[in-house]
Amino acid sequence: MTGSKKLLLSLLVLTAAPMCLAESATVSDEMFRINNTWMMVATFLVFIMHLGFAALEAGFTRAKNTVNILFKNVSILCIGILAYALVGFNLMYPGESFAGAFFGFAGFGINADSAALTSAYNEGYTYYTDFLFQAMFAATAATIISGAVAERIKLSSFMMFATLYVAITYPMVGMWKWGGGWLAEMGFHDFAGSTIVHGVGGWGALIAAWMLGPRIGRFHDDGHTDIHGHSLPLAFIGVFLLWLGWFGFNGGSVLSADPGGVSLVLVTTNLAAAAGVMGALIVSFTMSKTYNLGMVLNGSLAGLVAITAGADVISPAMSVIVGFIGGVLVVLGTTLLEKVRIDDPVGAVPVHLMCGIWGTLAVGIFGKADPAVLGYSLSFTSQLVGVAATGVFCLINAGLFLGLLKMTVGIRVSQEEETHGLDAAEHGIQAYSHHPFTTPN
Template identity: 60%
Template sequence: METFTINNVWMMICTALVFFMHLGFAFLEIGLTRQKNTINILFKNMFIITVGLLLYCLVGFNLMYPGFESGDWGILSFAGFGLDAPMAEGALDLSYNEGYTYWTDFLFQGMFAATAATIVSGAVAERMKIGPFMVFAIIYVGLVYPIAGSWDWGGGFLETRDTPFYDFAGSTLVHSVGGWAALVAVCLLGSRIGKFKDGKLQAIPGHNIPIATAGVIILWLGWFGFNGGSVLSANPELTSLTLVTTCLAAAAGGVIAALVSFIRYKNLDLTMFLNGILGGLVGITAGADQMSPTDAIIIGAIAGAIIVFAVSLIDRLKLDDPVGAIAVHLVCGIWGTLAVGLFGGLAGVDQFISQLIGVGSIAVFCSVSAFIILFTLKKTVGIRVSEREELEGLDAHEHGMDAYPDFRLNEH
């Protein structure tokens, strides 16, 4: 019972850390965008957290982990609506799990669910209507994310392969799930007014880089829970190793992104440094418990370099991603997932092929799902705000509020 209690407390602490990450996402997004859209971004983030938890309670948890209720671990098994705890009359019934209670499991997994839509929020910032975004978030968090997650974490076909797909904490099942939707959304929305003039890229600076920096530090802290909690116990060996690999990958990602950016552009770009840290974190997430410190540094360093080139490629394709979400969460999510087959305890040809199959399966499912949802919204109610609303700011037109009523900056 003592070990059970320690494990459960550790999982609850990690749950709180993952919840805290939503503040980091909010700070990062508002910091890297313009002042006139601050309220809009904060509203979307609060909506995702609250509605995401409710949806995960009503349908998501049982859809993602169908075997808990039905005993059937098939691809699309559905176990019913709402939480029906197997130990409702005894909250410490060890027959559910040796490490933590049913309630702790639900809450920890629920914190992950909202992250997928939060990734999309940053990519579509400053030009997407709030109503259609809310509809998209409800469908994506309520149905698409749990189904994708069930394919591996819920005992679906990716987990039951001869060489199981491995995604420790969600480089693909969380970050790429959000990243694919972000890519589809950016393609359907188009770029912000003024981002590309006469075919040339124009920088649109964020209004509060200190807040964005604080957001990245909060996210780094929250990742201790994101990856550390994915051990699913307080095992001292695995949790400490996981936190070490997580930290080293983040550090390497930041340093290499700053260095490569300096070599290419001859300036020390703080925003590239910040996204390099996040890229390292996303990259190590798939195999944080399988890597040595050296492996983690290599994976993080490659992720940091990838960030610089991915951001450049996205710009050349004339895709407008204000916060770098596609480069960080999609591209580095793919890299981190494939890295499991190249480094660490699971490295091998069979594992690499299994990782490729997992990445491809999630790519097709999430891209098609996101396209159907967003294209339908675009053709029915529209997803882009008017030119006037975009130029004057979404805060005034969609919320009737000003984030800084006594402090205004000159803006584009």
């Protein structure tokens, strides 16, 4: 039988028997190749999300800071991959190298033996595919923070902070659940990272935005002034790249090409995103009597973040409710931040933190799964403990890292640099040559 015929036969068998992976202790070579290929495709999709984050952040901020935004985003990706390879992966997945259920470290660097490149390592992927998929997630946590501190943080300070946060904070929280730590033992459920990825990034974004203070002119005695981004079309493109990438973010988290599992996750993910748009649309129109594109775009992300924790255990019907409430929360959360005078240019805190918390707790409300298959029963209490523990740990870590940087090299640019734009101050170049975009505003 030729290789193409073998592949076709395997695909037909897989389609006809969705539960074969769960019932079999091993997989065929063809099935392993299919699983691993899907995981690599999912990795590529998550990689594209970083382009989405960059476009969204650039579009929601002013033209005079565009080069700085793009530079930060490419730096974060590279820092995230390298830091995760050096420290993070083995900190997040220490194997037997535990010092209790809160911390473990399997050593520096990544290295695979021959068995790690076969199904002996995992039925769904090789060691290297595992690392690459997880590394894309790690970089996302710091990228979330980038949007909340945009237009006023020192580039060098942010890069140092991102390195520490990706190398230490993110993988330690990840180990608590995905690496077999104490949250896993207590039955906390976070399928693809509403808390472990988006919550970690969101808590960091909150403390960083608060410690930096608002942009010049954002708040005043009479209230606040909206500082509009320079390109809603660019932000629009960014959101749809993120929505596309989320199919890999959540779909890849099945950790195999199991058709039943992947298709359910993709349906709940997409429904929640669409419902998030509608939730944000209805509430924002009710409050302002205008059709706010920025809120609608963030509404889709709110739905995506909210469903990420329970995409595998929440039904399609309930995913609509989860996503819709996420869309509502992003509008109310943005209003709340304005009232307490925390400046978040892209809405990172409402989208990733508030909706991440909601989505994680929603698992304990709407989630349904067979405990014999899942290995534990879903519990609202376990979800709440996981959210609270992650929040305390991330606030302390981010506050400590930023506090040390503030006392040493500083974390905020000067008033003059902020006024004229970070592109000119830190890069000596403008993103646009046309006069309307280069005028400081």
